Amino acid sequence: MVLLKMKFNQQRRVRLAQGLWLLSWLAVMCGAFIFCLGVYLKTELLRRNEVMENTEIHVVPNILMLVGLASIGTNWVATRVCQDSLDASRFPRWKVLLLAWFVVAALLCCLLLAVVVLSYVLQGRLEESLKVGLRNGIRFYKDTDVPGRCFQKETIDRLQMEFRCCGNNNFKDWFEVQWVSGRFLDYTAQEVKDRIRSNVDGRYLLDGVPFSCCNPASPRPCLQYHLTDNRAHFNYDYLSEDLNLYSRGCRQALTDYYMGLMNSTGPGVLSVILIQISVILSLRYLQTAVEGAMALENPEGDSEGYILEKGVKETFEEVKVKVLTMIKLAQVDPEGVPDEAEAEKAADTAAEKAASPTPAS
Amino acid sequence: MALMVVKFDLKKRVKLAQTVWFMYWFAVLAGILVLSLGLFFKIELRKRSELMDNNESHFLPNLLILMGLIACGINAFGGKVCYDSLDPVKFAKWKPMLKYFLVFCVCFNGLLLLTSLLCFLMRIPLQFTLAEGIKNGMRYYKDTDTPGRCYMKRTLDLMQMEFRCCGNDNFRDWFEIQWVSNRYLDFSAKEVKDRIGSNVDGQYLMDGVPFSCCNPSSPRPCIQYQMTNNSAHYSYDHYTEELNVWKKGCRDALLSYYGGIMNTIGALVVLVTMLEVAVTVGLQYVNSSLSTLANPEEVESESEGYLLEKTVKETFTDIMAKMKAMGKGGKVEEGGEEAVATVS
Numbered sequence: 001m002v003l004l005k006m007k008f009n010q011q012r013r014v015r016l017a018q019g020l021w022l023l024s025w026l027a028v029m030c031g032a033f034i035f036c037l038g039v040y041l042k043t044e045l046l047r048r049n050e051v052m053e054n055t056e057i058h059v060v061p062n063i064l065m066l067v068g069l070a071s072i073g074t075n076w077v078a079t080r081v082c083q084d085s086l087d088a089s090r091f092p093r094w095k096v097l098l099l100a101w102f103v104v105a106a107l108l109c110c111l112l113l114a115v116v117v118l119s120y121v122l123q124g125r126l127e128e129s130l131k132v133g134l135r136n137g138i139r140f141y142k143d144t145d146v147p148g149r150c151f152q153k154e155t156i157d158r159l160q161m162e163f164r165c166c167g168n169n170n171f172k173d174w175f176e177v178q179w180v181s182g183r184f185l186d187y188t189a190q191e192v193k194d195r196i197r198s199n200v201d202g203r204y205l206l207d208g209v210p211f212s213c214c215n216p217a218s219p220r221p222c223l224q225y226h227l228t229d230n231r232a233h234f235n236y237d238y239l240s241e242d243l244n245l246y247s248r249g250c251r252q253a254l255t256d257y258y259m260g261l262m263n264s265t266g267p268g269v270l271s272v273i274l275i276q277i278s279v280i281l282s283l284r285y286l287q288t289a290v291e292g293a294m295a296l297e298n299p300e301g302d303s304e305g306y307i308l309e310k311g312v313k314e315t316f317e318e319v320k321v322k323v324l325t326m327i328k329l330a331q332v333d334p335e336g337v338p339d340e341a342e343a344e345k346a347a348d349t350a351a352e353k354a355a356s357p358t359p360a361s
Numbered sequence: 362m363a364l365m366v367v368k369f370d371l372k373k374r375v376k377l378a379q380t381v382w383f384m385y386w387f388a389v390l391a392g393i394l395v396l397s398l399g400l401f402f403k404i405e406l407r408k409r410s411e412l413m414d415n416n417e418s419h420f421l422p423n424l425l426i427l428m429g430l431i432a433c434g435i436n437a438f439g440g441k442v443c444y445d446s447l448d449p450v451k452f453a454k455w456k457p458m459l460k461y462f463l464v465f466c467v468c469f470n471g472l473l474l475l476t477s478l479l480c481f482l483m484r485i486p487l488q489f490t491l492a493e494g495i496k497n498g499m500r501y502y503k504d505t506d507t508p509g510r511c512y513m514k515r516t517l518d519l520m521q522m523e524f525r526c527c528g529n530d531n532f533r534d535w536f537e538i539q540w541v542s543n544r545y546l547d548f549s550a551k552e553v554k555d556r557i558g559s560n561v562d563g564q565y566l567m568d569g570v571p572f573s574c575c576n577p578s579s580p581r582p583c584i585q586y587q588m589t590n591n592s593a594h595y596s597y598d599h600y601t602e603e604l605n606v607w608k609k610g611c612r613d614a615l616l617s618y619y620g621g622i623m624n625t626i627g628a629l630v631v632l633v634t635m636l637e638v639a640v641t642v643g644l645q646y647v648n649s650s651l652s653t654l655a656n657p658e659e660v661e662s663e664s665e666g667y668l669l670e671k672t673v674k675e676t677f678t679d680i681m682a683k684m685k686a687m688g689k690g691g692k693v694e695e696g697g698e699e700a701v702a703t704v705s
Binding site for chain 2: 144145150153154157158161179180181183184185186189210211212214216217219220221222224233234235
């Protein structure tokens with residue numbers, strides 16, 4: 001029993017070919033859009049490369065770029081098929097290619113779905129990576145004379161100013177690190193000696209933050225040093241002062257920014273998946289209708305188009321049998337076919353069939 | 362003797378009309394471009410109007426918007442005329458007004474050129490507006506509790522951070538004004554009393570700058586206060602310290618920013634003017650080639666197209682004579698003036 005049969009006369013076939021040609025060009029544009037999206041995301045991630053410890057999150061833009069390029073090529077092939085579909089002499093050469101095309105197109109849809117899922121799943125890993133990266137950045141803030149680390153100060157300062165954040169979790173992270181370089185400390189001064197002796201590692205720790213933590217929206221000039229000492233500043237209460245510095249941590253700020261980016265691309269990616277699926281379905285109808293018409297005595301007569309020649313279950317069984325035969329041919333031993341390979345191949349083809357949804361059923 | 366005569370047969374006329382129609386569509390896009398440039402410039406001026414004392418002149422962006430709108434209108438009309446020029450019936454209804462339309466186009470092109478010139482010249486009044494505005498802004502930096510001025514501190518801080526500048530001419534401008542509000546000064550402290558007593562106006566002046574002047578590229582943590590006192594900081598010499606705070610003044614920074622925008626807009630408007638002149642010349646050729654047809658019904662015949670019906674000198678004398686005749690319209694005419702007016 002045929003799945004989703006539709007009758008096609010010559011005029012309908014021509015209309016289908018023309019409509020599909022336009023749709024395929026639209027899908028080519030969508031592929032280009034996906035590629036540009038991937039490039040943009042990758043650039044944004046690379047810009048803050050220095051505060052990220054690993055590049056696991058880069059898998060999202062990498063897949064987007066790959067899928068974008070593959071989609072451009074695949075849909076361009078679809079436009080060529082459409083152009084040749086109404087010409088009985090040129091269509092047969094595409095016959096062999098079409099099965100492979102369906103597999104590739106279905107794979108692209110799956111990859112795009114995977115990207116949407118991954119962008120949510122990898123949020124935790126991104127936070128971890130940022131936590132470690134920022135911690136290192138804050139530790140090496142003072143090392144402006146060490147090659148390889150001399151730009152950490154500028155990076156962290158610009159990051160805090162641009163994203164309006166301070167420290168890793170909050171501004172108190174700066175109290176635990178020596179962020180003033182030893183070159184600018186007067187070791188003969190009593191204050192410096194006191195501070196250095198006050199902790200085990202001999203570091204110059206202070207209850208102060210760099211200037212880049214300052215919030216311009218504060219009504220008073222920025223207080224950077226002696227933050228926990230109420231008497232050091234006039235009319236100042238450390239516990240109730242909330243506008244003086246940025247209250248957000250940079251890890252939270254950066255995670256929110258990247259999650260926002262990836263969420264806003266979600267609807268775009270989903271609509272591209274829908275367009276790709278409609279191209280796959282339409283091409284299948286065109287293929288079956290044109291093949292049916294070519295088999296008739298009068299090529300201009302009516303023919304039938306369908307998605308699957310037999311029902312889903314029967315097609316699945318057929319494919320399974322075909323695959324088993326192929327495996328058996330490759331083996332000397334007719335018995336003992338490895339179960340994993342068989343299940344994997346059956347699952348692949350089942351995924352291909354499942355990727356074309358059946359709305360009417 | 363006509364100026365720049367070109368012979369046209371039917372095929373050439375059709376091709377000319379099609380080319381000019383195509384160019385008119387580009388010209389419509391160019392008009393939209395000028396409009397959007399005017400809007401962009403207007404928005405940029407509005408964004409920083411607080412730093413210019415709300416005193417800045419919006420004449421140039423408004424003019425650009427107006428020119429863009431007029432350009433879109435006349436280019437769309439010109440395109441329609443070109444499209445109809447291939448059909449003698451349709452063209453006949455446009456013919457009478459085409460002469461005035463072309464004169465209007467020439468005047469418009471002149472105005473467009475003037476606009477582009479203005480783009481390059483507007484830098485000068487902007488410089489003075491900016492100097493006044495930033496100076497006043499700095500005076501109101503501390504007034505975060507005065508309604509109407511409470512956002513000046515944030516605006517100035519954000520501007521200094523974004524444009525990487527400090528003060529009006531340089532960072533020393535901050536030494537001359539009190540930028541710390543009295544609410545945060547302990548008037549019982551000796552240091553505060555000394556500083557207030559040290560100048561005539563009783564202002565709390567100090568050799569320090571706000572945090573937004575700090576340069577992130579500096580290798581040491583930012584030194585904001587006691588900047589001229591070398592002994593206040595370890596290993597510090599304020600004469601040789603280059604990277605601590607931004608060296609550029611905000612007036613120069615903002616001027617080069619706006620100057621860049623205006624130069625780009627001016628260059629683009631010059632290009633649009635050239636395109637407009639080209640389409641006007643094209644339309645003149647279309648008009649003249651169709652009007653010199655010996656028999657309007659016989660479309661296949663050859664005709665001549667020209668830029669001006671007579672030479673430049675004669676056309677100029679004609680125009681002067683017409684204007685004189687218009688000026689003397691009410692008076693009784695002498696025979697001599699009539700003879701001058703009819704020379705051809």
